[in-house]
Amino acid sequence: MEDLVGQTLLERYRVDEFIGRGGMAEVYRAYDTRRRITVALKFLRADLAEDEVFLRRFRREANVLETLQHPNVVRYFGFEECDDLHFLVVEFIEGEGLRRKLSRLEGPLTLEQALHVLEPVCNALHYAHAEGVFHCDVKPANIMIDHDGRVVVADFGISKLAESATLTYGSTGTPAYMSPEQCRGQKVDARTDIYALGITAFEMLTLDRPFVGDTATIEGAISERIRWEHLKAPPPSPRKYNPDVPEWAAKAILKAMQKRRNRRFASVLAFYDAISDGGKVAPALSMPWLPDLPLRPAPSPLAEATTPSGAPPGRPWGQKVNDIVWAFRRTTSRISAFSSQMRARIQSVATARSSLRRSLQRAASAIGRRVPVRTMLLIVAALAVVAAAIAIWAPWRSSVIPPAASSITPPAATGTSLPTRPLASPAPGTLASPVPGKVTLIVQAQAANIRTGPSTMYPMTAISYEGDKYEVLAVSPSGKWYNICCPGGSEGWIHADPVRVTGDTKNLPVIVPTPPAPQQIGATSTPAP
Numbered sequence: 001m002e003d004l005v006g007q008t009l010l011e012r013y014r015v016d017e018f019i020g021r022g023g024m025a026e027v028y029r030a031y032d033t034r035r036r037i038t039v040a041l042k043f044l045r046a047d048l049a050e051d052e053v054f055l056r057r058f059r060r061e062a063n064v065l066e067t068l069q070h071p072n073v074v075r076y077f078g079f080e081e082c083d084d085l086h087f088l089v090v091e092f093i094e095g096e097g098l099r100r101k102l103s104r105l106e107g108p109l110t111l112e113q114a115l116h117v118l119e120p121v122c123n124a125l126h127y128a129h130a131e132g133v134f135h136c137d138v139k140p141a142n143i144m145i146d147h148d149g150r151v152v153v154a155d156f157g158i159s160k161l162a163e164s165a166t167l168t169y170g171s172t173g174t175p176a177y178m179s180p181e182q183c184r185g186q187k188v189d190a191r192t193d194i195y196a197l198g199i200t201a202f203e204m205l206t207l208d209r210p211f212v213g214d215t216a217t218i219e220g221a222i223s224e225r226i227r228w229e230h231l232k233a234p235p236p237s238p239r240k241y242n243p244d245v246p247e248w249a250a251k252a253i254l255k256a257m258q259k260r261r262n263r264r265f266a267s268v269l270a271f272y273d274a275i276s277d278g279g280k281v282a283p284a285l286s287m288p289w290l291p292d293l294p295l296r297p298a299p300s301p302l303a304e305a306t307t308p309s310g311a312p313p314g315r316p317w318g319q320k321v322n323d324i325v326w327a328f329r330r331t332t333s334r335i336s337a338f339s340s341q342m343r344a345r346i347q348s349v350a351t352a353r354s355s356l357r358r359s360l361q362r363a364a365s366a367i368g369r370r371v372p373v374r375t376m377l378l379i380v381a382a383l384a385v386v387a388a389a390i391a392i393w394a395p396w397r398s399s400v401i402p403p404a405a406s407s408i409t410p411p412a413a414t415g416t417s418l419p420t421r422p423l424a425s426p427a428p429g430t431l432a433s434p435v436p437g438k439v440t441l442i443v444q445a446q447a448a449n450i451r452t453g454p455s456t457m458y459p460m461t462a463i464s465y466e467g468d469k470y471e472v473l474a475v476s477p478s479g480k481w482y483n484i485c486c487p488g489g490s491e492g493w494i495h496a497d498p499v500r501v502t503g504d505t506k507n508l509p510v511i512v513p514t515p516p517a518p519q520q521i522g523a524t525s526t527p528a529p
């Protein structure tokens, strides 16, 4: 393809720099003069751009990608055509892919470091799966890490859309992460991404891939031999390459890589739960590619003493810098956790608003001319009053179960259904009785996750740090999770392991979260918008 740097396409995209070339496209950095942001333009390779069937399908189906908005998903802005050039416009990520980062490491990631990447990736995949979109090309090259350490998943659903063309023109990507069902050209679903995620986790923990074509008993190109292995060869344990991989993590990876999809995890969150040993292992805060930040040093007795002259002794310069860097890092990571939370909330409000608007428009067009406008307004007002009454009445009615009788409907599910979808906001529940005496919780680990419900299957909303204190409002039926009051008045859940609790915990009420609505895996990757 010609060099596009310096050109302005569609009187809008000023192409500034060539970034790289992948299986499907050449990527350029550009400035979108209308949106006034830097974007990445992905120019489809010539054979795809000339395939009319592919282009028609892409134009029709790519709209759904525009609706994906999540802090860990690279935003898709649209598909443009300019003469014989066809390109996707996506969010520009100032950083690089996990593939390159791994290739520079001297040794594999620890489990905690791998979880640092897996947690946001699982959140992104879970969100997309709930929207009916499957990635179909999960691999380290499509996991990008920006200069602030934010982990984002790129190229959602694009290889799936390219499928019809690749049947004719060959594969769009490396076969190393392809599930058996993809190798056979069968329908994909969430468990297809779980398979590829298992291989990605394998690679982070060993710097090796389970299938490289060396055990295949067929002759042929390397990609054919790797496909054969996906279909026939039992995957090796990651512990064979790195004995430091904990047993449970190796088991989780092998389960994710089962040939038969009904033997894999039913959801990415179930996979994350297993690989993090039920949330007991927390993601690392420092990563090999982040600036090497030492942990906050414990105050030394010397630092608290005074000098003979009465003035506090000076702390060594190195320690002062460390303290400042550490404080800065805590603040930025809290701000970014808070902003992710706010973005997710704004998004859910926007989605609810637009679906209400669509329903009203549909209702209006259905009864449109037959009912006078004034009558319609009266109906809408009456519906609003009924909704408000239900909203007030529902919390009173919701489950208030004393400790002995309480139980949680676990969010896990089997077969073809995803686990029940975790709540978007802190899991609601009603206290069985008022808290008799204040119970306080102090975080004892370097960091602990706060989640919206009492299980690692619920999304994380914030990170708490060693020494943070919270008032405990209630406990989960298993006694392993505490419901806490977060700054700002919201509620969250924290696991009992990394914390110390003071006060009378015996009288804490037990919360039974409202069971979330079940989520089915869509049979299609592109539900009606």
Ligand SMILES: Nc1ncnc2c1ncn2[C@@H]1O[C@H](COP(=O)(O)OP(=O)(O)OP(=O)(O)O)[C@@H](O)[C@H]1O
Residues within 6 Å of the ligand: 019, 020, 021, 022, 023, 024, 025, 026, 027, 040, 042, 074, 090, 091, 092, 093, 094, 095, 096, 097, 137, 141, 142, 154, 155, 172, 173, 174
């Ligand atoms: N949104 C983006 N922002 C910045 N750089 C990007 C973006 N998307 C891709 N890149 C970079 O462009 C290069 C090519 O990416 P591309 O996605 O085309 O290939 P790939 O991920 O290696 O393979 P595949 O085509 O199978 O996805 C890579 O170096 C990648 O890091």
Ligand SMILES: [Mg+2]
Residues within 6 Å of the ligand: 022, 141, 142, 154, 155
């Ligand atoms: Mg890519």
